[in-house]
Amino acid sequence: MNWLYQFPFKLNIDTAAIDDAVRSFAVNNEAILQFMRRGLNGLLSSIHSTLDFIPWWILVIVVFVLGFLQTKKIKTGIVYAVMLFSIGAVGLWPLMLLTLSIVIASVAISLLLGFPIGVLISMNDRASSIVRPILDTMQTMPVFVYLIPAVLLFGLGRVPAVMATTIYAIVPIVRLTNLGIRQVNEEVVEAAKSFGSTRIQAMVKVQIPQAFATIMAGLNQTLMMAMAMVVTASMIGASGLGMEVLISVNRVEVGRGLVSGTAVVILAILLDRLSQGWVKDKEEEA
Amino acid sequence: MNMKKLITMMAISLLALAGCAPSTGSGSGHIVMADAGWDSIRLHNHVVGFIAENAFDLTWSEMSGSTPITYEAFKNGEIDVYTEFWTENVAPYRGDVESGVILELGVNFNDNYQGIYVPRYVIEGDAARGIEPMAPNLRTVKDLLDYPDLFVDEEVPSKGRIYGGIPGWAVDEILYKKFMAYGFDDTFIYFRPGSDAALSAAIISAYDRGEPIAAYYWEPTWLMAQYDLVLLEDEPFDADRFHEGLTEFGAADVTVAARKGFDTEFPEFTEFLSNYSTSSAMTSAALLHMQVSGDDYLNSAKWFLREYDEYLDQWLSAEQAAAVRQALN
Incomplete structure (x- = not known):
């Protein structure tokens, strides 16, 4: 009866060949990879030094004002400001800025790549059927599987961290851009076309504005997914709040882990609320 | 209709969870070894495990986790044996050995x-x-x-x-x-x-x-x-x-350790673990063999035991060593 339970044959995949391919790719394309590393490093450095240049109290005030403007409640503004202040008060401000610069860079890259891809696959079913399984793979592939190749290609530190974060976080912006545009009422699009709009004009002037709320929800999700990668990214040497969490967890220092973990949560909540509020404002305008 | 579907799905989930209720604890002849996440400890686990199966008629399994997590489980008695304990890397180790929370059985190697x-x-x-x-x-x-x-x-x-x-x-x-x-x-x-x-x-x-x-x-x-x-x-x-960072790293003691009370439950196996002593060079050779040949841990452990056959006589009684040799061939 064994044959009922056993596979009839076993394929031997030559995994060593894949290892060698990745590594020789890294060696042979050093010039391009170095160019990408330098570019990303430059981007990250400039984001970080800009954030670092702003005195802490200005950021706290900005968060207060944004919170107030969004909800029209002074209380909300104060809560947001106190939350941000408390990150600095426990001495995690510099680490938060490092984390924030990685998140900002990843979200910016996700938006710049993801939005056009989303628009493209909303217009073309063929492209959609190719891209969607890729998106599924990117979302479900265990992170460590591409983390280590990212290290082989880009070294350790914040550059591969941004790469890995982007792979994980770009998915919602693509998906929701696609969904938002496809959900726009056919008749509205037909109307625009009957007034002589070209396909591009209908897209830019009618479909994208109509889909704006959904696209922004995608951006918000992208932001949250990027925050979720913070600790994982520190496993390849990205310093910041994630590294602090990693160190405390590795030492079984529960208290220290809780403090730095809470700082991650606060940062995530602030980014979430502020970006969501911004979407609502835009919706009301529209 | 949708409500019905939802309820059906919830019922199926409940059944699935109930069906997967954990089986009751393992028998007395089972040993849990720590897999703290690196290659050499897994190799030593498989060598020790192979001997446990064939010379002592014990079953064994590994519990995986990072060093601090496995160490906590070790202190709580959920893990029985650490085959490769880097004493320098866990600050509370010495104190815990002295106060009897864990047992240091012997030195696996100290030429690292x-x-x-x-x-x-x-x-x-x-x-x-x-x-x-x-x-x-x-x-x-x-x-x-x-x-x-x-x-x-x-x-x-x-x-x-x-x-x-x-x-x-x-x-x-x-x-x-x-x-x-x-x-x-x-x-x-x-x-x-x-x-x-x-x-x-x-x-x-x-x-x-x-x-x-x-x-x-x-x-x-x-x-x-x-x-x-x-x-x-x-x-x-x-x-x-x-400890101030002013000197080179001395060769760290890499020990074999067991949880409290393990020695009274498994006296014979404890004696073997106390004798279990290899070297950094032997371990490296086996790890290189594993990397080059693509063998899994079990086959690398067998390779290790064949390659360093004479050590079996140091670790085990003549009868036990014979049982291991028989299982190898």
């Missing part, structure tokens, strides 16, 4: 090395690969101070980068103290690699490209067996000054 390594081609060049010597006078850790431009940190190009310890390992603190004490702070960045897999990948990637790298690493590991790296010299070892 750790410290700051650079690839040999950095110092001597490599004619075959067309690499010129980059730092011919580099001998000691302090000499690195002369080469911040060579080991440049791409994130902060004005400084050099030294890859330090894995966050949370005891060596990380010691290395960081060394970094500060030797005055690296002005011209170098102390870079924490995040995980040992990431550190290995960084070294391999630099080695493949023939680039300079200065990184913490340790032996026995397959990486050290496969790549030609040089351990930089440091001040002679001194137990007190070592």
Whole structure:
């Protein structure tokens, strides 16, 4: 009866060949990879030094004002400001800025790549059927599987961290851009076309504005997914709040882990609320 | 309709969960070994496990986790045996042995090395690969101070980068103290690699490209067996000054340890574990064999036992050793 339970044959995949391919790719394309590393490093450095240049109290005030403007409640503004202040008060401000610069860079890259891809696959079913399984793979592939190749290609530190974060976080912006545009009422699009709009004009002037709320929800999700990668990214040497969490967890220092973990949560909540509020404002305008 | 579907799905979930209720605890003849996450401990687990199965008629399994997590489980008695305990890396270990929370059974090996390594081609060049010597006078850790431009940190190009310890390992603190004490702070960045897999990948990637790298690493590991790296010299070892980061790493005691009460439950097996003693060189050889041949842990453990057959007589009684040999053939 064994044959009922056993596979009839076993394929031997030559995994060593894949290892060698990745590594020789890294060696042979050093010039391009170095160019990408330098570019990303430059981007990250400039984001970080800009954030670092702003005195802490200005950021706290900005968060207060944004919170107030969004909800029209002074209380909300104060809560947001106190939350941000408390990150600095426990001495995690510099680490938060490092984390924030990685998140900002990843979200910016996700938006710049993801939005056009989303628009493209909303217009073309063929492209959609190719891209969607890729998106599924990117979302479900265990992170460590591409983390280590990212290290082989880009070294350790914040550059591969941004790469890995982007792979994980770009998915919602693509998906929701696609969904938002496809959900726009056919008749509205037909109307625009009957007034002589070209396909591009209908897209830019009618479909994208109509889909704006959904696209922004995608951006918000992208932001949250990027925050979720913070600790994982520190496993390849990205310093910041994630590294602090990693160190405390590795030492079984529960208290220290809780403090730095809470700082991650606060940062995530602030980014979430502020970006969501911004979407609502835009919706009301529209 | 949708409500009905939802209720059906919830009922199925409930049934599935109930069906998967955990089976009751293992019998007395089962040993749980710690898999703290690196290759050599898994290899030793399989060697010890193979002997447990064939000479003592015990079953065994591994419980995986990071060092601190497995150590907590070990203290709570959920893990029975640690075959490769890096005593220097877990600060409370000595105290816990003295107070009897855990039992130190013997020394697995103590001829290991750790410290700051650079690839040999950095110092001597490599004619075959067309690499010129980059730092011919580099001998000691302090000499690195002369080469911040060579080991440049791409994130902060004005400084050099030294890859330090894995966050949370005891060596990380010691290395960081060394970094500060030797005055690296002005011209170098102390870079924490995040995980040992990431550190290995960084070294391999630099080695493949023939680039300079200065990184913490340790032996026995397959990486050290496969790549030609040089351990930089440091001040002679001194137990007190070592913890201030002022000396080289002494050979760390890597012990075999068991949970409290294990010796009374499994007296014969405990005796074998107390005798279980290998060496860093043997472990490296087996790890290299595993890396090159692609064998799994079990087959590498068998290779290990065949290769070092004479050790069976030191570890086991004649009868037990015969049982293991029979199982090997």
